[in-house]
Amino acid sequence: MKTNQDTAEPILAVENVSKSYSGTDEASLVLRSVNLTVAKSEFISIIGPSGCGKTTLMKICAGLLSQTSGVVTFAGKAGTPPPRKMGVVFQSAALLPWRTVMANILLPATIQKANMTKAKERARELLDMLNLVGVESKYPWELSGGMQQRVSIARSLVLEPEVLFMDEPFGALDAMTREKLNLDLQAIHARTGATIMFVTHNIAEAVFLSDRIVAMAARPGRVADVIDVTLDRPRTQDSYVDEDFREIETRVRNSFDRAAAS
Numbered sequence: 001m002k003t004n005q006d007t008a009e010p011i012l013a014v015e016n017v018s019k020s021y022s023g024t025d026e027a028s029l030v031l032r033s034v035n036l037t038v039a040k041s042e043f044i045s046i047i048g049p050s051g052c053g054k055t056t057l058m059k060i061c062a063g064l065l066s067q068t069s070g071v072v073t074f075a076g077k078a079g080t081p082p083p084r085k086m087g088v089v090f091q092s093a094a095l096l097p098w099r100t101v102m103a104n105i106l107l108p109a110t111i112q113k114a115n116m117t118k119a120k121e122r123a124r125e126l127l128d129m130l131n132l133v134g135v136e137s138k139y140p141w142e143l144s145g146g147m148q149q150r151v152s153i154a155r156s157l158v159l160e161p162e163v164l165f166m167d168e169p170f171g172a173l174d175a176m177t178r179e180k181l182n183l184d185l186q187a188i189h190a191r192t193g194a195t196i197m198f199v200t201h202n203i204a205e206a207v208f209l210s211d212r213i214v215a216m217a218a219r220p221g222r223v224a225d226v227i228d229v230t231l232d233r234p235r236t237q238d239s240y241v242d243e244d245f246r247e248i249e250t251r252v253r254n255s256f257d258r259a260a261a262s
């Protein structure tokens with residue numbers, strides 16, 4: 001059977017990656033021999049029990065942390081994506097309180113000394129895509145948590161990254177805001193064609209957004225299962241109650257439970 005991964009060119013590959021924060025013995029391993037290939041424009045989610053190493057794996061892929069052994073390959077070359085080609089979004093929006101929304105969104109372009117005319121044009125497009133028009137001159141503390149996270153997403157996209165790493169970006173938001181942001185993120189993914197690696201604890205969210213879901217097991221962290229999400233796009237709020245959606249959700253839940261018990 002052809003999977004989503006087989007049909008597109010790989011952009012990111014994790015080969016035999018292990019990680020220990022201390023010591024070299026087997027017991028100190030947080031990740032053990034993780035292998036994973038992410039296709040260009042793929043939306044891949046990582047789920048697993050708390051402490052299984054999801055954030056560690058994502059940080060290694062983003063080059064924010066080094067692996068103890070193994071190789072990460074980006075676009076066929078050993079190494080992680082260059083900062084200019086990737087964006088990162090964490091659970092906390094981490095905006096600079098003394099900069100306006102627009103200045104926060106433009107921050108990566110300022111740091112990277114990118115073409116500011118182009119960056120401003122892109123920022124305006126993102127304000128529109130993320131329903132932020134009208135708040136560009138406000139300061140982060142004047143916005144709701146959901147709006148702040150939208151700004152953080154816009155900031156991560158301003159340099160048109162090829163890869164976006166998102167670590168529980170909606171974890172602190174209420175259910176309604178989260179569903180709305182899932183719809184917006186799906187639209188952004190379709191429009192930009194960015195490859196997205198997304199860590200979440202929420203199984204329905206993973207099914208809604210993903211092309212593939214990686215279920216990890218803990219102690220040491222490892223890939224326990226990979227589930228293809230073969231649902232048509234775009235998915236809508238009605239998708240959550242579709243029979244096919246529920247079936248995949250159950251499969252992912254079973255994988256999660258098996259991984260948590262192993």
Ligand SMILES: Nc1ncnc2c1ncn2[C@@H]1O[C@H](COP(=O)(O)OP(=O)(O)OP(=O)(O)O)[C@@H](O)[C@H]1O
Nearest residue numbers: 021022030048049050051052053054055056057221
């Ligand atoms: N900087 C660090 N130094 C030492 N140990 C760490 C460090 N960061 C993470 N760990 C440990 O590595 C393991 C994996 O942590 P990680 O945050 O990657 O897991 P996770 O699956 O993302 O967890 P959660 O779902 O709770 O966010 C945990 O046991 C954690 O305590």
